[in-house]
Amino acid sequence: MTGKTLVAPPDWLAMLLIALLFLGIAEMPSGFGLLMRIAVTGYALYTALRVFMLDGNPMVGWAFIFTALLYNPVFRIAADREAWILANILTLFLVAAERFVTKRV
Numbered sequence: 001m002t003g004k005t006l007v008a009p010p011d012w013l014a015m016l017l018i019a020l021l022f023l024g025i026a027e028m029p030s031g032f033g034l035l036m037r038i039a040v041t042g043y044a045l046y047t048a049l050r051v052f053m054l055d056g057n058p059m060v061g062w063a064f065i066f067t068a069l070l071y072n073p074v075f076r077i078a079a080d081r082e083a084w085i086l087a088n089i090l091t092l093f094l095v096a097a098e099r100f101v102t103k104r105v
Contacts, residue, residue, distance in 0.1 A: 006050040009043065014099040017043050021092040025085050037073040040091060044068035047098060060098065067091055 020036045048064035051057065070077060070087060079087070 006046070006053055008050070009046065011099070013043070014095055017095055018092055021088045021095070024088045034073055037071045037076075040071040041068045041073065043095070044071065063094060064098075067094065 017039055020039055024033070024036050044064040044067040048061045048068065051061035051064065071091070
């Protein structure tokens with residue numbers, strides 16, 4: 001795509017996603033889990049597309065693609081509660097690092 005760029009998601013969206021991931025560590029109803037899966041998948045796919053379009057670090061792009069595959073709401077990955085808590089914590093740090101630590105292009 002020549003001449004087109006994707007704007008960075010707003011800060012409030014990243015903060016909302018971080019809050020959802022943090023709340024997902026606690027015992028929540030299944031509807032919350034579906035909402036979190038949809039939000040994480042959408043954010044991860046958009047961020048991966050943006051990283052690849054702007055010639056960013058491909059490892060960051062692949063990390064977000066893996067995250068989108070892990071959280072996708074259509075083809076669910078079965079794991080125990082402790083594994084999902086770990087996934088939520090790692091994803092929380094991935095989103096925070098991408099949003100606040102790395103340089104935004």
